[in-house]
Structure formats: C-alpha cells, structure tokens
Amino acid sequence: MSPYSEFATIFGVWFAAGLTIAIYSFLYKDNPFYKLAEHIYIGASTGYLIVIAWRDALEPLLFNPLTQNPQGWEYLVIVPGLLGIMMFTRFFKKVAWMSRISLAYIIGWGSGVAAPVVIQGFIIRHTGSTIMPIFNQNSFDLTSVSSIVFLLFAVGFSGYLIYAVQKDQYADFDTGRRLLIILGTILSILLFFVSSVFFANVTPGDVWNYFIHGDTSRIVELKASLEAFMTTFYNLSIIVGVISVLFYFFYSIEHKKALKGVAKTGILYLMVFFGAAFGYTVMGRVSLAIGRMRFLVNDWVRESTLSQWGVGIIVFILIALFLLWQERTRPGSEV
Amino acid sequence: MKLKTAEKLLSIDRRIIFLLVAAAIILPIIFPLNLPVNVTDEVRGVYNEIQQLPPGSKILVAFDYEPSSIPEIEPMAKAVLQQCFDKGLKIVGISWLELGRGNAEKVLNIVESEYKEKGDPIEYGEDYAYMGFKPGKQAMILNLGSDFKGTCKTDYRGNEVYSMPLLEGIETLGDFDYLVCLHDDSMINHWILYGHEETGIKIGSFCTAVMAPGIYANLNAGQITGIVGGLKGGSEYEKLLEYKGAATKGMDSQTVIHLLIVVFILIGNIAYLVKEHHLKKERLR
Numbered sequence: 001m002s003p004y005s006e007f008a009t010i011f012g013v014w015f016a017a018g019l020t021i022a023i024y025s026f027l028y029k030d031n032p033f034y035k036l037a038e039h040i041y042i043g044a045s046t047g048y049l050i051v052i053a054w055r056d057a058l059e060p061l062l063f064n065p066l067t068q069n070p071q072g073w074e075y076l077v078i079v080p081g082l083l084g085i086m087m088f089t090r091f092f093k094k095v096a097w098m099s100r101i102s103l104a105y106i107i108g109w110g111s112g113v114a115a116p117v118v119i120q121g122f123i124i125r126h127t128g129s130t131i132m133p134i135f136n137q138n139s140f141d142l143t144s145v146s147s148i149v150f151l152l153f154a155v156g157f158s159g160y161l162i163y164a165v166q167k168d169q170y171a172d173f174d175t176g177r178r179l180l181i182i183l184g185t186i187l188s189i190l191l192f193f194v195s196s197v198f199f200a201n202v203t204p205g206d207v208w209n210y211f212i213h214g215d216t217s218r219i220v221e222l223k224a225s226l227e228a229f230m231t232t233f234y235n236l237s238i239i240v241g242v243i244s245v246l247f248y249f250f251y252s253i254e255h256k257k258a259l260k261g262v263a264k265t266g267i268l269y270l271m272v273f274f275g276a277a278f279g280y281t282v283m284g285r286v287s288l289a290i291g292r293m294r295f296l297v298n299d300w301v302r303e304s305t306l307s308q309w310g311v312g313i314i315v316f317i318l319i320a321l322f323l324l325w326q327e328r329t330r331p332g333s334e335v
Numbered sequence: 336m337k338l339k340t341a342e343k344l345l346s347i348d349r350r351i352i353f354l355l356v357a358a359a360i361i362l363p364i365i366f367p368l369n370l371p372v373n374v375t376d377e378v379r380g381v382y383n384e385i386q387q388l389p390p391g392s393k394i395l396v397a398f399d400y401e402p403s404s405i406p407e408i409e410p411m412a413k414a415v416l417q418q419c420f421d422k423g424l425k426i427v428g429i430s431w432l433e434l435g436r437g438n439a440e441k442v443l444n445i446v447e448s449e450y451k452e453k454g455d456p457i458e459y460g461e462d463y464a465y466m467g468f469k470p471g472k473q474a475m476i477l478n479l480g481s482d483f484k485g486t487c488k489t490d491y492r493g494n495e496v497y498s499m500p501l502l503e504g505i506e507t508l509g510d511f512d513y514l515v516c517l518h519d520d521s522m523i524n525h526w527i528l529y530g531h532e533e534t535g536i537k538i539g540s541f542c543t544a545v546m547a548p549g550i551y552a553n554l555n556a557g558q559i560t561g562i563v564g565g566l567k568g569g570s571e572y573e574k575l576l577e578y579k580g581a582a583t584k585g586m587d588s589q590t591v592i593h594l595l596i597v598v599f600i601l602i603g604n605i606a607y608l609v610k611e612h613h614l615k616k617e618r619l620r
C-alpha cells in the first residue's frame with residue numbers, strides 16, 4: 001500500500017518512466033531529453049544529500065548541542081564544526097591554506113586508526129588463511145608403490161623442464177619432445193595426487209564396483225576421497241597463485257628463463273580474477289537494466305489506464321516540442 | 336563466410352545491438368521462462384547463520400547502498416528482512432550513506448505493509464527500528480563498538496534510543512547476534528575491520544555483483560559467513576526462502592542476455608578470424 005495519494009503515485013510513476021526513457025535515449029544519440037534528465041538527477045540527488053546531511057548529521061550533532069542549553073564538554077562540538085567550515089576555505093585563494101589543517105587532521109586520524117587494523121585484519125588474517133596444509137593427514141598415503149612412482153616421475157619431469165628452460169635448451173626442442181615434457185609433468189603430478197590422496201582410503205575396485213555394478217556400500221568413503229582430492233587441488237592452486245602473483249609484481253629479479261614461467265602463471269591467475277570480476281560487472285550492469293525494464297513494463301505500461309496514456313502522450317509531445325524549439329532557437333545549435 | 340559478410344558483421348550499428356539487448360531483457364519479463372536456480376555454499380552460509388538464531392535475537396542491518404543499486408540489493412533486503420521477521424528476530428537498521436537512508440525507509444515500509452496485509456503486523460520499536468543515517472564512517476563503527484546507544488542517540492524519527500525496548504541489552508556492536516551488510520561499495524571492509532575484528536560480530540555480505548569477487552578473500556579468511564552477490568545471489572536466497580521475488584524473476588532476463596552476449600562474442604570472433612583469413616590469402620596472392 002503506497003503512503004502517497006493516488007495522483008502523487010501516478011504522477012511519480014509517469015515522471016520516473018519519462019526520465020528513464022530520457023536517460024536511455026542517449027543510446028541513440030545525445031539529445032535535450034537526456035540532458036534534462038541528467039540535470040534533474042544531479043540536482044535532485046544533491047538536494048536530497050544536503051537535506052539528509054542537515055537532518056541526520058549537522059542538526060542533531062552540531063546545531064542542537066550548541067543551541068539547547070550546552071553544558072561543559074558539549075561545547076567541544078565547535079572544534080569539528082570549525083574543522084568542517086575550514087574545508088570550504090579552499091574556495092578562497094587567500095585563506096585556502098586553512099583547509100590543509102582539516103585535511104591533515106582527517107589523514108592523520110585516518111592513518112593512525114587504519115594502520116594497525118588493516119595490518120591485523122587484512123594482511124595477517126589473509127596471510128594466515130593462505131598458509132594451510134596441502135594434504136589432510138587422514139586422507140594422504142605416500143606409502144603405496146604407485147604414489148612413490150608417480151612422485152618420482154613428477155619430480156623428474158618438472159626438474160627436467162626447469163633445467164631445460166634455464167639452460168636455453170627448451171626452445172630448441174621439437175614439438176614432440178616439448179609435448180612429452182609438458183604432458184609428462186602435468187600427468188605425473190595429477191596421477192601422484194590421484195594415487196596418494198584419492199586412493200588413500202578407497203581402492204580402484206571400489207570405484208569400479210560403484211560405476212559398473214552400482215555398488216553404493218562404499219559411497220561415503222568415495223565421496224570423502226573425492227572431497228579430499230578437490231580440497232588438495234584447491235589448496236595447491238591457492239599456494240601456486242599467491243606465490244606466482246606476488247612474484248609477478250616483484251621486479252628486483254628479471255623475469256626470464258624459468259622465472260618467466262612463474263610470472264606468466266601469475267598473469268594467468270590475474271586474468272582469471274579479472275575475467276570473473278568482468279563477468280560479475282556485466283551481471284551487475286544488466287541487473288540495473290532489468291530493474292528499469294521491470295519498472296517500465298510492470299509499474300508503468302501494465303498499470304496505466306487509457307486516459308493516463310492520453311494525458312501522458314500530450315505532455316510528452318508538448319515537452320518535446322518545447323525542447324526542440326529551444327534547441328533550434330539557441331545560437332550555434334546543430335539540431 | 337565471405338569477406339563482405341564478415342565485414343558487415345564486424346560493423347553492425349551499435350543501436351541494433353542495443354535493441355536486441357532491450358528485447359532480450361523485456362521479452363522474458365513479459366513471458367517468464369521460470370528457469371531453475373541452484374543455491375551455492377556462499378549464499379547458504381548467510382542463510383544458515385541467520386536460520387540458526389533463536390527467536391528474539393537481534394540483528395543489525397546496515398543499509399549501505401545507493402539508489403542506483405536498488406534493482407540488485409532491494410530484492411535481497413526484502414528477502415532477508417522477511418526471513419528475520421518470520422523467525423521472530425529483531426531488526427535494527429542503520430546507514431552510513433546519506434543516500435542509503437531513503438532506501439532503508441522504503442524497504443522497511445514495504446515489508447511492514449506486507450506483514451500488515453498478512454494479518455501478522457510488525458511494530459516499530461518492538462520488532463524493528465531504524466537509526467537513520469549516521470555520519471563518521473570508520474569513526475562511527477568504532478564508536479558503535481564501544482557505545483551503541485551513545486553513538487546513535489536518536490532513531491530516524493527523532494525518538495530517544497535509550498527508551499526503546501528493542502535496544503534493551505544492546506550496549507555495543509558486539510551485543511548484536513549478527514550483522515547483515517547490504518552494500519554496493521567497499522563498506523563491508525570497514526564493518527570487517529572496525530566491527531568484526533574489534534567486537535567479533537558475525538557478518539553476512541549482501542552485495543552488488545561488482546563487489547562480490549573482491550570479498551571472497553574475506554570469506555576464505557572467515558571474516559564473513561557468506562556472500563549473497565548480485566541478482567543471482569538474491570535469487571538463490573529467495574529459493575532458500577521458497578518464494579519467487581524480483582531477483583528470481585529477473586534471472587530469466589539475466590540468463591537470456593548472457594546467452595546473447597556469448598552469441599555476440601562468438602559472432603564477433605568468428606567474423607574477425609574469417610576477415611583475417613581472407614586478408615592473409617589476399618596478401619599471399
């Protein structure tokens with residue numbers, strides 16, 4: 001139920017719909033409707049801001065304490081009041097220096113308060129959440145033959161890859177040899193994790209029975225193993241990401257040879273973040289358009305009566321004619 | 336594909352694309368598709384935390400979003416307020432943005448009138464209260480952490496907070512059982528730094544999609560219990576509450592428009608590759 005009168009509600013909906021269309025008309029090209037809506041938007045929000053700042057901040061916190069029988073410490077509100085007024089001295093060249101006192105106070109207070117909490121709340125906390133065990137001890141088995149074999153393969157392949165890049169040999173390798181080293185490294189690391197983490201508490205037979213015979217007697221253990229495997233991979237990706245991204249921004253060592261690979265991995269992680277952020281941004285902007293379109297379709301088009309449309313169209317035409325006439329009579333106008 | 340076709344595709348008038356985008360948004364509003372919504376762990380993290388609170392628990396809701404973010408945040412605000420009132424939780428609202436004040440008033444009025452229509456009215460001062468815009472940003476949160484009532488003094492209607500039954504037992508920010516932060520900027524960082532770190536209050540983030548990726552680090556560090564991000568997060572929250580609100584209805588358009596964007600990207604890239612291929616061929620001749 002709207003707290004406003006029927007006329008105010010209808011007028012508000014039509015006015016808002018008109019302003020929405022006027023703003024969207026910029027997509028076609030710049031025009032007086034867009035400019036009008038833009039000015040109304042800036043003006044209305046500034047006016048609203050000033051009223052709220054007075055009603056919720058200046059009046060109860062500064063004006064009232066000073067005018068309603070102030071006692072003792074209440075006179076202290078003069079100090080922040082003066083600091084606030086001094087900010088406006090920037091508009092007068094001769095006394096502009098006074099605004100620096102207010103700024104110095106804000107920056108000094110802000111830095112003093114922020115420095116310890118930012119270190120504690122962001123740097124230490126976030127570093128702490130990055131330092132985590134790669135493996136859960138209960139779901140890690142390095143005693144099996146396959147784990148040891150794949151570990152040796154992983155160390156061998158990755159060691160050879162780093163050595164080859166470092167010694168400038170990698171560039172001379174043919175495609176087949178390159179593929180062998182890269183795939184060997186990736187596959188041996190993957191198989192090492194599969195055998196040491198996934199098969200720590202379940203056997204290949206359990207997997208076979210589940211998929212082929214539909215045996216669900218070991219489903220709990222299978223799910224736990226899969227979760228442990230995914231967690232291990234997640235933890236590893238965090239460690240690799242943190243180190244490689246930090247290294248990308250570390251310029252004291254030249255990013256060449258094997259270190260170039262580390263920096264490139266950092267770029268890859270950054271790109272993943274930027275991609276996710278961009279995707280979310282697109283979703284956010286589309287949401288705003290959806291909000292306006294829902295308003296236009298549901299609140300404006302569907303709710304308006306025929307007589308309202310009649311009045312609305314006449315008003316639109318009058319405004320359009322007035323704005324066009326104004327634009328045409330303006331000296332130097334291209335419209 | 337011929338070179339001319341590729342060139343035509345690469346130089347489509349932007350206004351045609353705008354029209355297609357508008358159609359992709361409007362058509363699902365007129366003809367809903369009712370696409371399914373899957374709930375993620377991030378959203379469940381906030382929902383479960385509120386759901387496990389006993390009736391009478393007090394929740395601080397920070398309305399830290401501007402009118403430009405209403406399409407994204409308002410559905411979430413309605414959903415979380417509904418969840419709280421249904422569970423008998425008490426709500427105290429606050430804003431540290433001047434423009435957030437009107438948004439809070441609007442949502443609270445809508446929810447209040449909805450409950451009135453349902454025959455289960457909620458009362459101002461008993462079930463919920465709104466402190467209004469409180470200036471000072473970081474300083475305000477720090478002060479709330481040491482003396483909540485002394486910092487607020489009056490609510491947005493000018494009532495003394497000391498005599499408000501709802502605020503009995505609330506001395507500091509830490510006395511609240513949960514903090515719901517509805518935000519469209521980095522205000523959550525200040526609530527985390529000066530609120531959570533100082534008083535230990537648990538926080539749930541309800542944010543615009545733009546903000547969501549940046550606060551996953553806080554989620555991993557255990558500084559917030561979950562993230563409800565953008566229209567998608569809002570629709571997931573509505574699904575948990577088993578009702579179809581503005582966010583769920585908006586997700587149809589969201590899905591169609593994303594498909595359209597994918598198609599545009601594919602067409603653009605294919606046309607570009609075809610053009611390059613033709614030009615390379617011409618150069619070799």
